Amino acid sequence: MTEKRQSHHMVAVRVNEQMGTKRKYSIIHKASNPRILLLWIMLMLIISAQIYDHMDDEHKERRKEVLVSMCDQRARMLQDQFSVSVNHVHALAILVSTFHYLKHPSAIDQQTFAEYTARTAFERPLMSGVAYAERVVNSERDEFEKEHGWTIRTMERETSPIKDEYAPVIFSQETVSYIESLDMMSGEEDGENILRARATGKAVLTSPFRLLGSHHLGVVLTFPVYKSNLPPNPTVKDRIEATAGYLGGAFDVESFVENLLGQLAGNQAIVVTVYDITNSSDPLIMYGHQSQEGDMLLTHVSRLDFGDPFRKHEMMCRYLQKAPPSWTALTTAFFVFVIGFLIGYMIYGAAIHIVKVEDDFHKMQELKVRAEAADVAKSQFLATVSHEIRTPMNGILGMLALLLDTELSSPQRDYAQTAQACGKSLITLINEVLDRAKIEAGKLELEAVPFDLRSILDDVLSLFSEKSRNKGIELAVFVSDEVPEIVIGDPGRFRQVITNLVGNSVKFTERGHIFVQVHLAEQAKAVMDVRTETCLNGVSENIVQSSGHQFHTLSGCQAADDRNSSDTFKYLIADDDLRYNAAIRAMNDNTHQNVTLMVCVEDTGIGIPEHAQKRVFMPFMQADSSTSRNYGGTGIGLSISKCLVELMGGHINFISHLHVGSTFSFTVDFRRWEKNAVGDFKKSVSDDLPMAFKGLKAIVVDGKPVRAAVTKYHLKRLGIRVEAVSSVRTAISISDNYGSLVSKNERLPDVILVEKDSWISCKDDSFNLALSDWRQNGQSYKLPKMILLATNITSSELDKAKAVDFADTVIMKPLRASMVAACLQQALGMGRKTQQNVCKSTFLHSLLCSKKILVVDDNIVNRRVAAGALKKFGADVVCAKSGEEALKWLELPHSFDACFMDIQMPEMDGFEATRRIRQMESNANEQMNGGCTIRGTAGNGVWHMPILAMTADVIHATSDKCLKCGMDGYVSKPFEEENLYQAVAKFFESKPVSDSLQDTEIRQTELL
């Protein structure tokens, strides 16, 4: 129950842990929410829009920069070109001043001027033409008109009215020859220009107006020409007075700019407009249109300086086409969005997947918990069932014990003992079933106790002897001499593995033999090596051997693993060199105290089909489905065996041929038993084989060497010297030899064991003859006993055997040392002595004899039974039926040696009674501290009577309570000899050994 609660607790803890992990994964849970995905997508949209904006801005900025640079470039070019033209006009003005006024007579006339200007027109590409107007004061007009032969006219080509002064054109380029004789002062712009020009002495420009000839927009440039050199820093008056005339030129701005832009064409389509902004509130267009075409959003204005400080000009540029949408920005933003979206979606998908997997994981965990619970339930079921089986088994065992108490003949006793041993094995097997659950849980712990390997093997053999006998299979065991007698390991597990393997073999074998061998692993390996070598060297021999009629195995049937055939076996048992080596190796091994054994179980059964061999060690897998139908079983045994063998530090494997047989072999590691500490323990570990046969001599007659070796092995264990011969005749001749050698103190064989086959094979009467012959000859000395060994024997054969003087005994196989011993005892007429059991009860008898014991129990039946049991061992019993009565009896001084006290009694229970008794005793002890000798105690002057509790339930808690109350021990209520013995021995051990005990010891030594 507590365990269960614990497991619940464990589950709870685990769930808590899961909660913890859940918290850890909460981010992922959030990520799986579609709203989060939507949010993410929105975020990505915003980000991509911002990226677009940013890139677009950059693009615009770049566009603007381009526009600015283009505009500035154009403005600069225009300005440069303009100033070049102005400079040239300036040069012309100087030319006129130089050659017209400083020379007398003038070097320039109209023709010269026209030609010169025409030839230098390329210098002034922007000017439609230049002309020179002379300053004429009104007083000089007439003279001037006369001189030139024409009158001064106004711009309207009419004769000029009278003014203070005039500026008629006297020289003009051919392109503008139509303005000759026109008074420039009469034109509004021109006049103003002239006045400004002579005042400043610099080039001045008019505001734009339609030119006379071309009707293009244009400006007029005017330079003053002075008669004489001006003084430095001249005043305006000085300038006006010195003025001789004006040189003017018309700039055709429209065609000029057109021309200029034409040079730069092909770059970008931009709209250029040039304004005169002298009057800033009303800019005048010099070039371009007022129309709103082009990109109105982006304009750039560049300042122009045409060299006239009075007039201000500017150039305005803008793109002809609107800014195209920025494709790179658009695509970049789009891709960013797409990538962001994909990333978001991927995270979302992954999160959903993770959540799903997590859910599955939780589900699985829950299932796992349930499966574990089911496993616990299964283990409980196993425990219950095996407990239920144990109960009837106890009945069986009890009956067998009853049977063994009766007078039985030797074979009967053996059968009954076998049955009892089998029953006990069955109970251990049931316990082993319980262990299986432990193996599966990995909780199995191996014991490390010393045990006798050979007796374990004998036990296993006895378990299957009945079955094998019924089937007519030979079952044999052989343990190599090199294997230590006692090893430290887990006998239960070792036995379980062997039992399983032998059980399988018995199950699947119908004829032939089952042979269990135990060797040292090194020894076996060395032999295998030798064997392989010989195999390699002599393949042909092997073939001959296998094609032969008989195989050199135990029963003559072929075995799967021919390494175990007699050749190898001979190596194993007979090769002295090898044995020597093995012994040396064993010595070396001694240093590290480990011994590795190799156990082979060979059978001649149906074998395992090739395809099934792989899954032999898998649980619940049998060779095929029909196997369990034909042979039963669950197929779990081998898997358990494998687990166990691996736990014991070994390996298991097998060789199998269909219809030939299987050989399972495994290795196990045991520790060596310290030789010097053998002492008493050895006796308790090994089943005591009677040693009465020590020194006897026997001859084994057997045609098959392997089988003979097995017989020899068992006899050797009994201390009998054995010689094996192959036929009866040889045996007899040897005996005869001995007969003749009697004088030499050679011992005659005491027993001759004849294998049934060997006996049957000499069908002729030679056997009988030889025997009778021998009998007659050998009158003088004791005849050896004849014993027949048989696996199975028919009654007719038995009669026949009796007839030919096998009267002594027939030993049924499989051989076991103890059984052989029992049979030999009967045959040799040695008295059968029940040793140990008798010893123990006599010992108990000696302990309790004439002791005065008080039995306290309220239950009359129990009282009677306890009294009977104690009386049987010679005790003097007094009964008391309650605690009070017991106290009365035990009033000091009394003569009781011990008290058996029931615990559960009405009124005063055992604990209370004991407490009072102890109190009485301590009071008495205090009083008599003097030193009187007191009877009925251990003799050291203190009252202390041993009180033993009688309890029905021997639980630890109860026993502890018993000891606490001052009791000295406890016995389980229905008295058992063993239990009683153990409890009582503690108190009476120190007493002097009685005569009867000494008797027992003497008897024991006699037995040895």
Added chain:
Amino acid sequence: MLGFGAERLRAYMNRLLALLFHQGVLDEQFLQLQQLQDESSPNFVSEVVNIYFHESEKLLRNLRGLLLDREFSDFKKMGSHLNQFMGSSSSIGAQRVRNVCVAFRAASEQSNRAGCMRALELLECEYCYLKNKLHELFQIEQQRILAAAVRYPPVQHPINNP
């Protein structure tokens, strides 16, 4: 019956014992009891068993009286009776009676009167069966002793005769 040989009676007795063991009526404690019987106390088993019968009948009477009482409430007393019964039953190895006692005691500890009634009936039934069988056993035993006293010539087995 008197004509049977001692051996046959012995075999019959063993069979009967085996049956009782198989049914779980008896357990190993009975064997222990038998082992206590020897020359010094030849009637030990029957003596003990008779005491057991005597005691048990008294206890059964008491139990029935207790349960039939209308104003019954003394489950404690009943428990002590049952403890007695259980102890003596386990002493002679009457396993099934003992098991019923355990169930009975459990019912009485829970003050389950109906359960106690059922258990009492079952207990009486088991007790009756045990008593009959043990009487039969003792009868055979007596006959065997009688038969053993009569000397027949020993039966010779063919195998023993060469």
